[in-house]
Amino acid sequence: MKLLLDENLSHRLVGLLAAEFPDSAHPRQLGLRGASDQTIWDYAREHGFAIVSKDNDFRQRVFVEGPPPKVIWLSIGNAGTSAIAALLRSHAPEIRAFARSAQEGLLVIEKAPL
Incomplete structure (x- = not known):
């Protein structure tokens, strides 16, 4: 799955996720820095990406x-980059299963309680 x-991430x-999720990208490297949510949404749809976000905007958009x-x-919350990378790596099997599902459009990943 390409992310x-x-x-905001x-x-x-x-680079930190390249082994688990090759061909993933960030708007900065795609020339989409500062692009609207609609532009990001359209780009992801056209190029086969799943959007990873901690904002509610994309979560709400997938419902609509x-x-x-x-x-x-x-x-x-305010997790750092290394913590986010570790969290996504630890959920890699779940993310891959989500990618294969024809019905699911949203996967919620929560930080484990301390």
Whole structure:
């Protein structure tokens, strides 16, 4: 599964997740820095990405418009880049199963309680 990270997430995640999610991208490297949510949505749909975000915007959009693209919503608060990378890596099997599902459009990943 190719992930398109929301601009609110670090572009460094692309490199940190390359082994588990090759061909993933960040708007910064695609020339989409500062692009609207609609532009990001359309790009993800046209290029086969799932959007990863911790904002509610894409989560709400998938309810209204439906997939594609699929949305992975991170309910994690102010987690740092390395913590987000570790969280996504630990959920890689679940993310792959989500990618194969024809019915699911939203996957919620929460930070484990302390």
